[in-house]
Amino acid sequence: HDRQLTGTWCKNQWAKKAEYFLSVAGGIVGLGNVWRFPYLCYKNGGGVFLVPYLFFLMTCGVPLFLLETALGQCISKSGIICWEDVCPFFGGIGYANEIVSFYSSISYIIILAWAFFYLFHSLSQELPWAICSNTWNTASCKEFNKTKLFTNWTKVDNATSPALEFWDRRVLNISRGIDKLGSVNWEMALCLLLAWIICYFCIWKGVKSAGKVVYFTVSFIYIMLIILLVRGLTLPGAKDGIIYYLYPEPSRLADPQVWMEAGTQIFFSYTLCLGVLTALSSCNKYSNDCYRDCVYLCLLNSGTSFLAGFTVFSTLGFMAYEQGVPIDEVAESGPGLIFIVYPHAISMMPVPQLWTFCLFIMVILLGLDTQFLGVENIMIAAKDMFPHYFQKEGRLQAFLLVFSIFGFLVGLPMVAEGGIYIFQLIDYYACSGTCLLFIASFQCICIGWVYGADRFYDNMEDMIGYRPGPFIKYCWTFFTPVICIGTFIFSLVDYTPLKYNNTYEYPEWGYALGWLISLSSIIPMPLWMLFKLLRAKGTLCEMCHFYLFIYLFFPAVPLTLPI
Template identity: 50%
Template sequence: MDFIMSCVGFAVGLGNVWRFPYLCYKNGGGVFLIPYLLIVFMGGIPIFFLEIALGQFMKAGSINVWNIAPLFKGLGCASMVIVFFCNTYYIMVLAWGFYYFVRSFNAILPWSTCNNTWNTPNCIEIFRQDDCQNGTIGNSSFGNLTCEELAEGSSPIIEFWENKVLNISDGLDQPGIINWEVMLCLMATWVMVYFCVWKGVKSTGKIVYFTATFPYIVLIILLVRGVTLPGAYDGIMYYLKPDWTKLGEAQVWIDAGTQIFFSYAIGLGALTALGSYNRFNNDCYKDAFVLALINSGTSFFAGFVVFSILGFMASEQGVDISKVAESGPGLAFIAYPKAVTLMPVAPLWAALFFFMLLLLGLDSQFVGVEGFVTGILDLFPGKYYMRYRRELAVAVCCLLCFIIDLSMVTQGGMYVFQLFDYYSASGMTLLWQAFWECIVVAWVYGADRFMDDIARMIGYRPFPWMKWCWSFITPCVCMGIFLFHLINYKPLTYNNVYVYPWWGEVIGWCLALSSMLCIPVSVVYKLFRANGSIREVGWDTSPSQGTPGRTRTPDPPRTGPSQAHCATALPRRK
């Protein structure tokens, strides 16, 4: 059960709540589920299962697991680079959420009024439709403007976000000063992550149950509250209303594929690390389907929560739902905070939402850091074992990420954050990683050989569909979406207004290529360093330490996530 809970905590994250509902609404409502479910079965589940099974069979982290094909060990390095970048920038969302959570403990929410030091003279307080029609909105001189026109004004929500939280500068070349309040929230978040990961089972055995399940309780509470609000039905219908013409648009299929690879946490190496702590005969095939159902089901369920509340906000302000529908940070830090200000007992609903946001992100961060640390520790044989090497590795990882994060709590920090988000762990990098994982397992190591290995573990052969996907279908899906991303690449902007300078684009592409080039560079390096012909070296798939999963040299027992993260966990390499 621990393995299931950990994978739920890692894979079910912020994207399920703030990205999937918006994509569903944007891409034809209920019609979006058709391409989404097709790609789940053609790409999501096969790679999800592949990574877990590979880790369970090899009993190794994201680097050593590729001993099945030593020539392609760069795949492990690539996943380590990607998950390191994710650990670095993802936690910023938690820091912002923590800041909002703390500021929610006020009788009057600080983002609901225009009489604060960070507000501008153009600030228009949050209004209801009746206020708009009666001309009673505070801090504004609006004459005969309509509610729709007033909704376009400068709201205290946006001013709190941009002027107080971000204190944003005019561009990437103007980093400015550090926002000390947000920096303290960032530091507190990293401290929480460290003390929940440093001892493995000793420090996370019970925490993962709470962080993985409590967000569902909050979602249910928010849903019950949301559907009782006026306008909720219209919001839900907006979310589900089918637009069949969307099925003919390529972008709909691309959005479905990209969302699946993001939400299933594919290509990061953390799933491999989690699988490596399972006992050898754990039924990871069944686990993969259960986790896929939970992941996608959570995404769909969250849409009802989000759009019931957005429908209420649109109804209260007399505007169309399209005017308030947001995705990503726009939903978490602008749309939802705006909605709760219109509810009775607003601080309670704000605190609940941001606490849920914090927990959704924290358990994903736990496993991301665990996956990175597991890969690092796997590089050191047992003879180099040190008593406190795990604690030291976690501390170095957290400290290094925190130092990099300091650039994201400056006035130009949002521009840095977007560079990491758009390039370092983008759809292109994950799709590239997933494509090569399928190719190496299916065509270098051998799909039939791997199916036999899985049968040794779980006692039966999975349905042949998995083998067909690894060999043909999933690589085609990955490469198709990858090429679409590449062909339709658009330079990064902020709010569709600020265009990044050329050197900012260069930094972004360096972040992306730092992981993508690990694979071809490592192949070329090994070919030049190895003895024998290219053919002999290229197709040498013999694991370097004996038969996978059976005769590996045991390492000293570790106190990693062996019980906090895995179902029937035993000490690794037994």
């Protein structure tokens, strides 16, 4: 039973180390770095927010990131297979990873469809979200140069901005509720189709084609981010925006919600517990220094989040300065920042078409890189589950085509008039930190206690030639699972039902559907354990006593069931 993990079977490997590094960087550096981290930072105490953020990064983010990448590289199989190799009793972790990854793939690409729609309209002579003379505008629409207003998804003095009306009435054509789905916006459906076509052709040859694409996408993302940052810093009011972004409020550290949001952001921005990191690292060479990669990638990801805050809040400071309102009246998170506030702010600049084009090129590239990873993860998992079937030339490409068509069809309801309600339901319940925290706890228990953290360190030493510091090992064994379980319990106790725009309450069946989606992400783990117990020899009571004894007194023994 003293089984060691070995990297004896591998698929296509990365042609160069840089391709792997850039692919992972492109996947973890996503829209959450741009539209979520800066907002959370200003909302939760400015610079003080970095304290809980760094705490969760060091105790959960880096240890889990290293665990997943080292595991994939060590076994050379994707997450859906490798967890069962580590311990058959914990094989459900891989299926939970893939389910969350699937939900993420079909919902995340909707953001790309919106971004393409804005990109095409940015080429018009006059930006449609800057004027009130469009057919979809209402009488309450007021242009910036005619009145002072702000766009925080609400009306102010019976006035709405053209950017808000473009989003609500042109892009979403939003209905009154999820029970009024309405008709599909076929212009948006074509943008969704375009996003899936690009995704298909960029990864249809697996890591060999995706690895070439990221040279352009990741590099261009940082070029665009720096261009927008330099432009933002030269605007009047930028200094006030940056001060507002970083101004510390130490009293906020006493608020448990601040710590909860910091932990959720770590899981959200590092693509943890999706199986993505395991799948990509499974294509590494066995001797690759995954520990060094982990440190560099984590520094890059968090550094990008911090840098994006300067880009966003320098522009918001300019917007507040021009309108003569406090910055907290223009600050927004999520789609509201990218598709309402930021376009409205850019429309006040000289040559707004140029800056809008740069913005949405960056948004599209950020989204595409993350989407590539999600779909590629599912492809690698399928190849690992049915290796003999996919050995035949063209079958994996055919499966990718079928999956892309299926993803497009599933996404059509999300570009209907009531589609935004479905999108938020999936995003809130399926891809939330609550599900990821639960999965992370199982991963740490499996490696830290069942397989054994010391044994996994032996495997890492065999791969990279040295043992990482002991802190990571203690995190896997104690700190990370305790923190994840504690945060998971707090998230359930502090649960707040989803509201669209903080006003619309979903019907009871909508919340029930949301919880069903959420449960489908985590139920594979206990179900898999129950399945293995029922198939094992002996009575259920005998099996339970045996495994409890093993857990308590021999935590480093891999549990191979006698089936």
